[in-house]
Amino acid sequence: MKWLDAVNWNPDGLVPVIAQEGDTGTVLTQAWMNREALERTATTLEAHYWSRSRRRLWRKGEASGHVQKVREIRLDCDNDAILLIVEQTGGIACHTGRHRCFFQRLEDGAWRVVEPVLKDPQSIYGKSDHGKEPLKGRRPAGDDHGTGNG
Amino acid sequence: MKWLDAVNWNPDGLVPVIAQEGDTGTVLTQAWMNREALERTATTLEAHYWSRSRRRLWRKGEASGHVQKVREIRLDCDNDAILLIVEQTGGIACHTGRHRCFFQRLEDGAWRVVEPVLKDPQSIYGKSDHGKEPLKGRRPAGDDHGTGNG
Numbered sequence: 450m451k452w453l454d455a456v457n458w459n460p461d462g463l464v465p466v467i468a469q470e471g472d473t474g475t476v477l478t479q480a481w482m483n484r485e486a487l488e489r490t491a492t493t494l495e496a497h498y499w500s501r502s503r504r505r506l507w508r509k510g511e512a513s514g515h516v517q518k519v520r521e522i523r524l525d526c527d528n529d530a531i532l533l534i535v536e537q538t539g540g541i542a543c544h545t546g547r548h549r550c551f552f553q554r555l556e557d558g559a560w561r562v563v564e565p566v567l568k569d570p571q572s573i574y575g576k577s578d579h580g581k582e583p584l585k586g587r588r589p590a591g592d593d594h595g596t597g598n599g
Numbered sequence: 600m601k602w603l604d605a606v607n608w609n610p611d612g613l614v615p616v617i618a619q620e621g622d623t624g625t626v627l628t629q630a631w632m633n634r635e636a637l638e639r640t641a642t643t644l645e646a647h648y649w650s651r652s653r654r655r656l657w658r659k660g661e662a663s664g665h666v667q668k669v670r671e672i673r674l675d676c677d678n679d680a681i682l683l684i685v686e687q688t689g690g691i692a693c694h695t696g697r698h699r700c701f702f703q704r705l706e707d708g709a710w711r712v713v714e715p716v717l718k719d720p721q722s723i724y725g726k727s728d729h730g731k732e733p734l735k736g737r738r739p740a741g742d743d744h745g746t747g748n749g
Contacts, residue, residue, distance in 0.1 A: 452708055465615045467626055474624025476617055479680035491705060524710050525700040526693050530629035532701045543676050550675040551682045555641060558602055560674050 453484055457529040463499055466531040468509075468542065470549075471520050477542035477549040480509075482531060487522075494519045496533055513573045515539045539568075546570045603634055607679040613649060616681040618659075618692065620699075621670050627692035627699040630659075632681060637672075644669045646683055663723045665689045689718075696720045 456464055464487070468478045480498040482490070486506055489497040496509040496517035510516030521534035543550045545566060552564035606614055614637070618628045632640070636647040636656055646659040646667035660666030671684035693700045695716060702714035 450708065452705060452710055455710055465629060467617050467629060469626055476619055476626065476682055479615060479617060479675060479682075522705040523701040524703040524705070525629060526695055526697075526702065527700070528703075530700075532626055532629075545676055547676075550677075550680075551673040552676065553674040553678075555602060555672040555674070558600065560602055560605055 450488070453488060455528055456484075456487065456524065456531075457527060458484065459529070463501070464529060464531055466498065466533060468496060468517055468533045468535050468537075470537050470542075471534045472536070475549055476551060477517075477535070477537060479550070487531065490519060490533070491522060496535060510538060513539070513541070513544075515541050515573075517542070541567055541573070544570060544574075546573060600638070603638060605678055606634075606637065606674065606681075607677060608634065609679070613651070614679060614681055616648065616683060618646060618667055618683045618685050618687075620687050620692075621684045622686070625699055626701060627667075627685070627687060629700070637681065640669055640683070641672060646685060660688060663689070663691070663694075665691050665723075667692070691717055691723070694720060694724075696723060 458464055462483050463481045466480050466482050467476060468480065469476050481501060482497070483499040483506070486497040486499050489506070496519055498507050498509060500507045516538040517533070517535040518538065519533050519535055523532040523534070524530070525532070540548060542548065543552065545552070546568040547564050547566055549564070552562055553560040554563045608614055612633050613631045616630050616632050617626060618630065619626050630648040631651060632647070633649040633656070636649050639647040639656070646669055648657050648659060650657045666688040667683070667685040668688065669683050669685055673682040673684070674680070675682070690698060692698060693702065695702070696718040697714050697716055699714070702712055703710040704713045
């Protein structure tokens with residue numbers, strides 16, 4: 450489709466995506482889409498992303514229920530970044546159980562966590578890895594931030 | 600510095616950056632930083648980016664005067680995306696003379712321009728290429744969107 454062709458996909462066939470909460474203006478997440486993810490997002494009006502770590506399409510909220518309902522899809526001036534305006538189901542966008550992923554702020558030369566955990570990730574995903582959603586980023590599972598993102 | 604080492608730089612040594620206007624919540628721009636750009640941004644509290652097309656550091660507003668004064672620097676859960684909360688000098692973040700770069704909205708299978716040009720880019724940058732700021736993206740100059748970004 451012509452509107453998909455207009456996107457300036459990177460050499461890996463991806464485009465960076467920003468998810469912003471419509472009602473609050475909060476920037477929730479930065480993730481990635483391939484062509485199929487963007488097409489499905491536009492068709493279903495639920496955010497779909499490409500997981501670079503697991504190399505698979507991923508419907509946001511598929512494990513957690515924390516679906517992002519899409520109100521608007523925007524493209525920037527260079528056609529190489531997407532902005533989604535969303536409603537965040539459950540009020541939790543981050544796999545750590547926080548409202549949003551940008552919870553670390555630079556203060557006096559250190560990153561400090563400045564937003565609370567609203568829900569224990571174990572109660573979102575269960576204790577095992579089974580059913581967890583893929584990482585949005587490149588970092589492998591096993592560190593503080595790498596256990597999922599849904 | 601330790602806080603710079605915490606960032607999960609991509610294989611090209613870059614990290615995607617979102618600039619959000621503090622007073623309005625508007626997502627202005629998506630751009631890229633290398634380590635030096637992030638360090639200078641934190642030191643000067645003015646946004647510095649890495650231009651991938653011209654392969655050089657670029658102080659936002661260096662040609663246009665449309666500097667981004669930085670109130671907050673945030674990092675996401677995977678340490679691979681940065682969010683800046685900024686004051687946008689002149690109220691224009693986009694090289695097209697618009698308030699922000701995300702001025703195209705998907706409507707009925709087409710990208711439509713939904714935000715006005717506030718200032719003629721020629722009056723921002725002059726008629727020649729001289730003094731223009733680098734592209735933030737990969738697209739070469741010469742198309743509608745590729746004449747600069749400042």
